[in-house]
Amino acid sequence: MAAIKILVAGIGGVGGFFGGLLAKQFEDSKAVEVHFLARGAHLEHIQKSGLQVIEGDERFTATPTLATDDAHQIGEADYIIVCTKSYDLEQTIQQLTPCIGPQTVILPLLNGVDCRERIQKLLPNNLVCDGCVYIIARLSRPGVVENLGNIKKLFFGVEGLSDARLEVLEKLFQEAGVEVTLTPHIEKAIWEKFVFISVTATATTYFDEPVGPIVADTDKRNTVIALVNEVAQIAKQKGIVIFKNMAEQVLAKLESLPHAATSSLHSDVTNKKANTEVQALVGYVVTAAQHFSVKAPTYQQLFAKIQTETRGS
Ligand SMILES: NC(=O)C1=CN([C@@H]2O[C@H](COP(=O)(O)OP(=O)(O)OC[C@H]3O[C@@H](n4cnc5c(N)ncnc54)[C@H](OP(=O)(O)O)[C@@H]3O)[C@@H](O)[C@H]2O)C=CC1
């Protein structure tokens, strides 16, 4: 029987950590292959010395079956786990055409609530999941990925659907030590994650501070609550039932993170990255509020300032 082929596309914080666990677990397996799509100096390091994954005092080297920037070398995959930034999504899916057959399952782990829809537009006949992760991981230098936080959870599924291919993937994640939940109620999971990340990304980037000082300051906590209420309205307009006490949930999650933890958007803005996810994580709410004619004054105000600072990226 042919080996199950998993392709992890985008080996940054998220793809490097979860892809690293998969590659390590199945390094000597004849039944499962783990391939990495990476690029540039990072790819060269992985090809030469493997991917270093650091978590606290622990570290390991993951050696994938193949690391490449050439989709033709990989061939058709059973699963493609997409871990790029939002602004690279469509281009990456197009680049992966040689890896996509009729049975290929696509799982995006990007932040945002419209990734499945965006991929399904390009691949109308494939099984495309929704997915999200809770982790604070960064590509600290080429070849090295670090989990800086105390969480590493992955949720995935297709709303209202069960499929044997998803159960197989869940089992492979479990074998690799990933804290995974396969759920047919994935829309609720991705919206709850979106409320959390959109608010966290907006607040940390606007205040230019990590989560600790934000939750410790009464005015900044009130801003967080206002943001949660505004984005929760969008979920409601879309018919998604999320937790009633979402503001308390978000504050509790922020309080459980290390004091110095921050969002990937805040890190990218601080590091003056040419491109950021400001549109996907902050602008999306402003646009959706306009679309549904609901008020989102806090988002509007904070988005305007963040956009100026990121020159509208
Ligand atoms: N980091 C985190 O802790 C968390 C991030 N997320 C979300 O997960 C997603 C990924 O974030 P993160 O891992 O931080 O992002 P990173 O920027 O660390 O990683 C993305 C990687 O994908 C690479 N890439 C993009 N397009 C291609 C391509 N066509 N071929 C090969 N490589 C490609 C990038 O390369 P290059 O650098 O050359 O562009 C980069 O190495 C985002 O949506 C983010 O919001 C969600 C939860 C936590």
Ligand SMILES: CC(C)(CO)C(=O)C(=O)O
């Ligand atoms: C808020 C956080 C750290 C939680 O997973 C995140 O999703 C991100 O930085 O993108």
